Amino acid sequence: DAKTTQPPSMDCAExxxxxxxxxxxxxxxxxxxxxxxxxxSQGPQYIIHGLKNNETNExxxxxxxxxxxxxxxxxxxxxxxxxxxxxxxxxxxKLIFGQGTELSVKP
Amino acid sequence: NAGVxxxxxxxxxxxxQSMTLQCAQDMNHNSMYWYRQDxxxxxxxxxxxxxxxxxxxxxxxxxxxxxxxxxxxxSLRLESAAPSQTSVYxxxxxxxxxxxxxxxxxxxxxxxxxx
Numbered sequence: 001d002a003k004t005t006q007p008p009s010m011d012c013a014e015x016x017x018x019x020x021x022x023x024x025x026x027x028x029x030x031x032x033x034x035x036x037x038x039x040x041s042q043g044p045q046y047i048i049h050g051l052k053n054n055e056t057n058e059x060x061x062x063x064x065x066x067x068x069x070x071x072x073x074x075x076x077x078x079x080x081x082x083x084x085x086x087x088x089x090x091x092x093x094k095l096i097f098g099q100g101t102e103l104s105v106k107p
Numbered sequence: 108n109a110g111v112x113x114x115x116x117x118x119x120x121x122x123x124q125s126m127t128l129q130c131a132q133d134m135n136h137n138s139m140y141w142y143r144q145d146x147x148x149x150x151x152x153x154x155x156x157x158x159x160x161x162x163x164x165x166x167x168x169x170x171x172x173x174x175x176x177x178x179x180x181x182s183l184r185l186e187s188a189a190p191s192q193t194s195v196y197x198x199x200x201x202x203x204x205x206x207x208x209x210x211x212x213x214x215x216x217x218x219x220x221x222x
Contacts, residue, residue, distance in 0.1 A: 041216070042215065044197070044199075044211075046210040049210075095211060098149050
């Protein structure tokens with residue numbers, strides 16, 4: 001499974017878009033990019049996943065670069081409840097959680 | 108549906124004691140997993156069960172045993188607890204065994220302290 005690199009922390013103003021980057025330069029062709037988040041003291045929650053194309057669901061959008069070496073998770077209108085640790089996971093087998101990005105949404 | 112449930116929510120053990128963490132899911136999922144999360148760290152996979160009757164080691168299996176009792180239940184046993192096993196333990200389940208779709212659903216966690 002490829003290694004991912006994420007900034008340890010980010011801030012975002014409530015109502016604004018939160019853009020969370022992830023580098024996965026060693027990703028191989030059959031590995032998917034998954035995003036999970038973990039709100040304090042709770043179990044992780046699945047957000048979205050993708051292989052090559054950009055993806056959107058009711059929670060977020062996932063933008064994957066053409067060379068697939070990086071991706072960005074976009075929360076279009078962040079709320080205080082989106083404050084959490086966000087994990088970018090490149091998976092060919094088991095989920096490997098790194099340190100993630102701690103997103104703080106501020107009023 | 109309750110999703111993934113774990114018992115107990117909290118537990119304090121003395122070094123050398125044994126205990127079993129219970130996990131059950133009501134989503135008819137094939138695969139189940141046990142993770143541990145130490146303070147300030149991401150989750151690490153202890154054991155997983157791809158289907159009923161099978162179990163495999165993850166990243167950090169030492170000091171643990173598991174039992175896939177049936178399709179619903181997957182238990183984690185600490186035979187002789189050590190302070191290094193103080194952690195939050197999460198159970199998860201998923202439908203698919205392979206890509207492309209393998210969303211995992213997590214339980215609320217068990218907070219274990221070993222003195």
